[in-house]
Amino acid sequence: MNLILLFEDDFIAPGIVRLSDRRYSHIHAVHKPAVGEELKVGLLNGLTGSARVLKLDDQSIELETRLEQQPPPALPLTLILALPRPKMLKRTLQTIATMGVKKLCLINSYRVDKSYWSTPLLSDEALREQLLLGLEQAGDTTLPQVTLHKRFKPFVEDELPMIAANTRALVAHPYEASACPPAAQAPTTLAIGPEGGFIRYEIEKLQQAGLAPIHVGQRILRVETAVPVLLARLFPPL
Structure with a gap:
């Protein structure tokens, strides 16, 4: 602490x-x-x-x-994250709070097990607990905003284009993708898929919403590793 x-x-x-x-x-x-x-x-x-x-x-x-x-400055980022399995979700919530993410959208995906949406960790109190632990670690005070989106298509078609508009809009994807762009303190929308990644249909829908696929190399990373790696690559140290 x-x-x-x-x-x-x-x-x-x-x-x-x-x-x-x-x-x-x-x-x-x-x-x-x-x-x-x-x-x-x-x-x-x-x-x-x-x-x-x-x-x-x-x-x-x-x-x-x-x-x-004043607390440390926030990252100019909206993170779109396919709901991880519960054990990984706890660590990921702490990580994003520690690294300065203030807007998190947890979304559904074909490879997200339906049972994940029933975890008690998605209650307001449980989310808050993990986020507070991350803030304590970082010396930060600003609580991230977390929203839940159980239906992939309505979110990507109806909400994501407005979120991504006028931002550096990216989706982490290891195949048929460009190299991760250099670090910049620029408004960014970043989508990260579940274990196994987004399926082709989902990538196509994300691209239609304005997100460009990027990768950070040949190695396939777990979600809990991909999140800090991508944030460290996309933004300069604060």
Whole structure:
């Protein structure tokens, strides 16, 4: 936990927070601060800064906060991701939050097992939990927006063209594709398929929506590997 995320309901007085949940347990076990020491904190969807320890006991910690800095800049990206299997979804959600993705569309695909859409990990609370872990790792505070699209064709035909308009619109595909373009801080729409990739019909529909196929070499990558590799290739370090 490189940043302790704070929520509005943590405040017990102006500038003063009390924590007694997972965050307190982490602070108590890992940071082991003394009264008067400072910790790195940030307000969810707000500023970052520091907090001085006022009180610490076996049940809770009280902090005096000073929030003055902007969080790291977001990637100018909308990520279109075929729904991964649940175990991989948890890691991928944390990764995208850590790397600065703020708009994620989880979509259906021929190779996405129908059972994946029934996972409890798609509940608002479960999605939020994984995204918060990614933000804590990165020292970020801005929660990504996640939308679910269970029908491939309506999404690609009715919504994707507007999302992709006036952006660098790309779909990761290892076959019949151009090399990944150089890094640029440009508005981008990127689609990444499921394990085994998008089928030909889906690639054709994505191309009709304006997305150009790209690859990052001859090696076939798992989704959880492809996501950070592509983001690192497409955008300069922030």
